Amino acid sequence: MFKVVGQQDKARAGILQTKHCIIHTPYWMPVATKASVKTLSAEDLSTLGPPLLMCNTYHLMLQPGPEVIEKLGGLHKFMSWPKALMTDSGGFQVMSLGYETKKGKLGFFPSESNELELPSKVKITENGVKFNSIHGPVMLTPESSIGIQEKLGADMILAFDECTHPQAGREYTKNSMERTNRWAERSLAAHKRKDQALFGIIQGGAYKDLRKESAEAISSMGFKGIAIGGSLGNTKKDMHKVLEWTMDELPDDKARHMLGIGTVEDCFEAVERGIDLFDCVGPTRIGRSGYAYISPKAGGTKKNKFRFNITRAAFRTDTEPIDPGCGCLTCKTYSRAYLHHLFKAKEYLAYRALSVHNIHFMLGLMEDMRQAIMHGEFGKMKKAWLGRG
Amino acid sequence: MFKVVGQQDKARAGILQTKHCIIHTPYWMPVATKASVKTLSAEDLSTLGPPLLMCNTYHLMLQPGPEVIEKLGGLHKFMSWPKALMTDSGGFQVMSLGYETKKGKLGFFPSESNELELPSKVKITENGVKFNSIHGPVMLTPESSIGIQEKLGADMILAFDECTHPQAGREYTKNSMERTNRWAERSLAAHKRKDQALFGIIQGGAYKDLRKESAEAISSMGFKGIAIGGSLGNTKKDMHKVLEWTMDELPDDKARHMLGIGTVEDCFEAVERGIDLFDCVGPTRIGRSGYAYISPKAGGTKKNKFRFNITRAAFRTDTEPIDPGCGCLTCKTYSRAYLHHLFKAKEYLAYRALSVHNIHFMLGLMEDMRQAIMHGEFGKMKKAWLGRG
Numbered sequence: 001m002f003k004v005v006g007q008q009d010k011a012r013a014g015i016l017q018t019k020h021c022i023i024h025t026p027y028w029m030p031v032a033t034k035a036s037v038k039t040l041s042a043e044d045l046s047t048l049g050p051p052l053l054m055c056n057t058y059h060l061m062l063q064p065g066p067e068v069i070e071k072l073g074g075l076h077k078f079m080s081w082p083k084a085l086m087t088d089s090g091g092f093q094v095m096s097l098g099y100e101t102k103k104g105k106l107g108f109f110p111s112e113s114n115e116l117e118l119p120s121k122v123k124i125t126e127n128g129v130k131f132n133s134i135h136g137p138v139m140l141t142p143e144s145s146i147g148i149q150e151k152l153g154a155d156m157i158l159a160f161d162e163c164t165h166p167q168a169g170r171e172y173t174k175n176s177m178e179r180t181n182r183w184a185e186r187s188l189a190a191h192k193r194k195d196q197a198l199f200g201i202i203q204g205g206a207y208k209d210l211r212k213e214s215a216e217a218i219s220s221m222g223f224k225g226i227a228i229g230g231s232l233g234n235t236k237k238d239m240h241k242v243l244e245w246t247m248d249e250l251p252d253d254k255a256r257h258m259l260g261i262g263t264v265e266d267c268f269e270a271v272e273r274g275i276d277l278f279d280c281v282g283p284t285r286i287g288r289s290g291y292a293y294i295s296p297k298a299g300g301t302k303k304n305k306f307r308f309n310i311t312r313a314a315f316r317t318d319t320e321p322i323d324p325g326c327g328c329l330t331c332k333t334y335s336r337a338y339l340h341h342l343f344k345a346k347e348y349l350a351y352r353a354l355s356v357h358n359i360h361f362m363l364g365l366m367e368d369m370r371q372a373i374m375h376g377e378f379g380k381m382k383k384a385w386l387g388r389g
Numbered sequence: 390m391f392k393v394v395g396q397q398d399k400a401r402a403g404i405l406q407t408k409h410c411i412i413h414t415p416y417w418m419p420v421a422t423k424a425s426v427k428t429l430s431a432e433d434l435s436t437l438g439p440p441l442l443m444c445n446t447y448h449l450m451l452q453p454g455p456e457v458i459e460k461l462g463g464l465h466k467f468m469s470w471p472k473a474l475m476t477d478s479g480g481f482q483v484m485s486l487g488y489e490t491k492k493g494k495l496g497f498f499p500s501e502s503n504e505l506e507l508p509s510k511v512k513i514t515e516n517g518v519k520f521n522s523i524h525g526p527v528m529l530t531p532e533s534s535i536g537i538q539e540k541l542g543a544d545m546i547l548a549f550d551e552c553t554h555p556q557a558g559r560e561y562t563k564n565s566m567e568r569t570n571r572w573a574e575r576s577l578a579a580h581k582r583k584d585q586a587l588f589g590i591i592q593g594g595a596y597k598d599l600r601k602e603s604a605e606a607i608s609s610m611g612f613k614g615i616a617i618g619g620s621l622g623n624t625k626k627d628m629h630k631v632l633e634w635t636m637d638e639l640p641d642d643k644a645r646h647m648l649g650i651g652t653v654e655d656c657f658e659a660v661e662r663g664i665d666l667f668d669c670v671g672p673t674r675i676g677r678s679g680y681a682y683i684s685p686k687a688g689g690t691k692k693n694k695f696r697f698n699i700t701r702a703a704f705r706t707d708t709e710p711i712d713p714g715c716g717c718l719t720c721k722t723y724s725r726a727y728l729h730h731l732f733k734a735k736e737y738l739a740y741r742a743l744s745v746h747n748i749h750f751m752l753g754l755m756e757d758m759r760q761a762i763m764h765g766e767f768g769k770m771k772k773a774w775l776g777r778g
Binding site: 034035036038039040041042043059063064068071072073078079080316317319329333334335337338340341342344345347348349351352353 | 727
């Protein structure tokens with residue numbers, strides 16, 4: 001299903017064959033949490049051209065429910081999407097929503113804890129995860145997660161895992177990783193649909209031996225692809241190390257998906273270390289807050305995170321498009337001044353216009369990375385974007 | 390600028406020539422209050438094809454301000470709109486926002502009052518209207534309204550008037566109407582731009598002699614078109630009478646615009662009585678609440694107001710489009726079940742998909758009315774839609 005067609009050091013250019021289409025990697029997929037990439041229509045997506053979207057099992061399980069989507073012919077037909085889809089396992093949402101407190105996220109974990117005081121909203125057992133959602137109690141197990149994902153019918157699905165809490169200590173992380181490995185076996189055993197590719201998920205926090213152990217275990221199980229999940233440490237350097245430890249253990253012939261990551265800088269660093277796939281709500285979410293991505297030519301730097309905020313007063317009468325070098329429909333149609341106005345006036349179009357631009361930007365960035373890898377110029381490209389530091 | 394090209398009894402089919410394009414009447418124009426038809430892009434509008442939109446002087450005056458829009462080359466360029474635009478005078482918003490109370494609208498007017506206890510937010514003098522907006526005090530006069538509308542640069546603009554309160558008594562309505570006539574003269578005198586067509590506004594409430602007096606006065610002043618504003622009484626019958634009294638006094642060679650009206654039934658009744666133009670936020674606003682317009686063939690009746698609400702549980706697994714006979718992008722792309730889900734999930738696309746459908750419906754309805762008038766079948770069409778009653 002996956003083939004490396006170009007390589008520069010550890011960075012890979014690949015071809016991922018799915019039921020619905022081919023995906024050229026490295027690739028960042030837009031996220032359609034509730035079967036809709038927020039603000040965008042099927043037509044917008046057709047113009048933007050992403051071959052693969054990520055949908056969210058947890059949210060779709062609650063609304064409209066897997067039975068409804070199955071009855072309607074599956075997720076593709078339901079959302080009028082002719083290309084490839086991936087679904088996550090729902091585990092991350094159950095965990096992250098469960099850990100949220102009223103005052104802020106992740107409030108229940110004492111630092112470096114091995115005996116996690118779990119909030120009452122989430123209970124993790126060998127069988128699975130119980131979560132008191134706002135819609136009532138939810139129970140997810142490897143078997144039920146896979147069952148739901150089979151009903152949704154995405155091209156690629158994910159094994160059920162525990163996304164280990166970043167404040168979890170070594171002992172907890174080890175036990176959790178070992179349980180995730182057992183859940184991986186159960187996910188594989190539960191998975192019957194032959195037209196879906198099941199990806200396993202590597203955990204192990206920011207611990208070298210645990211990451212290596214997990215990578216080895218998951219790689220040996222017969223998944224069609226490999227995802228890297230969980231805590232990646234506290235700093236960018238931690239993340240880079242986790243990636244390096246993990247990549248060393250992975251087979252070349254399986255696509256590697258880094259879950260939930262997607263800033264410009266992180267994508268460069270991860271691709272350099274051998275990652276093929278990304279999913280992240282960031283580009284569309286920051287778009288809805290007024291942040292527009294810009295390339296180095298348009299003033300993007302590592303420091304400004306390759307973006308500016310269109311709501312800044314400076315753009316009030318600016319007749320230029322977001323990025324004069326960008327070919328997206330937003331840049332071809334609207335001035336910064338108009339977009340600035342749309343945000344000030346809280347018009348729906350504001351959120352959509354910047355989502356279009358940011359998705360176009362991310363797809364172009366990944367395609368440029370791919371080209372650079374194919375031509376042996378990835379290092380040069382990365383330097384041009386991020387500088388030497 | 391306006392020519393009747395077909396007539397059946399009082400119903401007219403006409404051609405309205407504006408600076409940017411021709412408009413075939415009868416015609417309902419989508420409203421782009423803040424220089425954006427809510428949820429829709431320039432591309433969506435280009436696909437839907439309306440030749441004329443209505444923008445709101447009051448809202449654009451506050452954000453981004455007329456100077457900004459003028460500096461950016463006018464409203465057309467600002468919002469990337471290549472066809473015709475109309476702006477209102479701002480009078481209606483100042484009045485209606487001023488009359489609003491915390492508990493509900495129009496709370497300050499004792500019934501049939503001739504000495505209106507105006508809320509402190511609005512003060513009407515011979516010079517104009519003072520309004521304490523949430524953005525600070527706003528003063529609008531005929532001269533300032535026309536000045537702002539010249540800066541915005543729409544193809545058609547409206548004289549500054551007082552939209553008489555529906556609870557105002559005869560004496561107040563008469564005085565207000567006479568003042569509106571004086572404001573009409575001042576609006577004409579203030580208007581310098583030769584490439585804009587200035588429409589006068591008829592007031593006079595639900596009083597026959599006042600409506601006739603106003604219609605005669607406004608018709609004699611040399612406006613390029615005539616709008617009917619203000620209170621139209623308490624019932625549909627009142628509205629029909631007001632229209633009949635007024636139409637009798639109007640010249641044939643000027644377009645007649647009924648301000649702020651736009652239900653299916655009202656459009657039929659008004660077109661039958663000689664109205665050519667409508668503007669109304671209704672079709673897009675009800676779309677954002679889940680109401681989808683349907684023709685009689687799809688089950689639309691006078692009783693159900695030619696619409697159903699997609700959020701009803703009945704649509705949860707309905708694989709049909711909103712209207713199987715509709716050619717809009719929403720009906721060509723999405724099932725009722727998916728649209729139902731989008732509303733339940735509060736996805737942005739929900740509001741947009743129904744706005745597209747409802748605008749397509751309204752444009753098609755008006756075009757069908759035009760065709761019916763041209764072929765002498767308007768009465769037959771009206772009966773098929775509204776029944777005999």
